[in-house]
Amino acid sequence: MLLELVVDELAWLEASIRTIAHRLSLPVGERGSKRAPGGYRTRQEWFAKTRRLHLLEERLAVERADRESGRVRVVRGGKKTARNRHNLTAAQLTEAEWRQRWEASRWFLQADGESGKRFGNETIRVTPDGEVSIKLPAPLAHLANAPNGRYVFASRVRFHHRGAEWADRVLSNRAIAYRVHYDVGRSRWYLTASWTIPPVKTVPLPEARKDGLIGVDTNADHLAAWRLDEHGNPRGEPRRFFFDLDGPASYRDAQVRHTLIRLLHWAVRRGLSIAIEDLDFAAEKTREKHGRRKRFRKLISGMPISKLRARLVSMAAELGITIVAVDPAYTSVWGAQHWQKPLTSKTRKTTRHDAASVAIGRRALGHRIRRRTAPPPAHQSDGPGHRTAQAGGGTPGREGTRPRIPGPRTRSTGTGCGANAGDQDAQHRWEHPAELVQLMLSL
The missing domain is CATH 3.30.420.140 (YqgF/RNase H-like domain)
Known part of the structure; x- marks a missing residue:
């Protein structure tokens, strides 16, 4: 967990430095694009960001040095609780109440599960009937009250939320992670269980x-x-x-x-x-x-x-x-x-x-977002009025080719007029093919 925090901090610092360096390299006032931001608006902002760039580079150097030396700067219990100690009046706490919360936030025990182990977790084991036991380390083995160096809790637990799913995993020895923590407000100990949901089956x-x-x-x-x-x-x-x-x-x-x-x-x-x-x-x-x-x-x-x-x-x-x-x-x-x-x-x-x-x-x-444009009233086969409802794919004559009407023609139009009437890509819908390709790629 601590390693993940350090990695996230390093990734955030590196991303911020890259963004500032890119914007500083552009002329002041240059507009950005959808994929990359532009330059800063004013010279004052450009100068302030140069100072911030130096500060972030110093923080990055310190974080990398701490990582190489194995030092992690993390406050057990949270920085907020630590800062409340310096201003108890604003936090509406007494020193005794703060001390109780500070100690309670550091009183927790958690262990990741492992599939194949008995009941899904070797360190913190919970049986289907709610019995909780902990595998004690070697220096504390003399405190065990059960065989194999285990300590069994006097109270039993019960999961109200998703209890059936938890029981199924326990009986099949699938991995379950547990965390034991103390709630100061309710003066009660709690045990939470969590597990990873398997990959979902894809549907066409x-x-x-x-x-x-x-x-x-x-x-x-x-x-x-x-x-x-x-x-x-x-x-x-x-x-x-x-x-x-x-x-x-x-x-x-x-x-x-x-x-x-x-x-x-x-x-x-x-x-x-x-x-x-x-x-x-x-x-x-x-x-x-x-x-x-x-x-x-x-x-x-x-x-x-x-x-x-x-x-x-x-x-x-x-x-x-x-x-x-x-x-x-x-x-x-x-x-x-x-x-x-x-x-x-x-x-x-x-x-x-x-x-x-x-x-x-x-x-x-797979449809276009834009609605169909209503044709002029004189060109509507069903009389004047709007015709913008989206027709179904199997509706006859929806966008099909106009049939050739036999007989003499009064205008100088060649035979086979309207043969391309169904080719909507060749008419006013210029955005249709590109948008469909984009939709299929995004899906």
């Missing part, structure tokens, strides 16, 4: 698209979802699943879990797959890339993308729901441009996020 894309799917747009405070049929037409009303991320980590985790449960249960009742954007803000929310856009950095930093994605995949695997990840490029912009106004009525107010969920679903189904 046509099978996932068979009956349509649910497009989901991820936002900072809610998930916007809309059901689409196999032709890309929105059905029913949009759904919004809200969550609140203001609070402690346990509260935020519960909010994300409950939101996904509501979404997945809705998908289970409809028997549909879920389409979601393949977002990754790991390298996009640093101030080195977005500079002064503090509001935007705060927005994307507050979005629990990685937690939502990991939980959604694992929970969907348990329920047998297929997840389709699509390219997130321009889904919000094109969704608002092409779908927000047509889907808004007197009784329904469609937001940009609802329209983005439609765009995501259409992209997952």
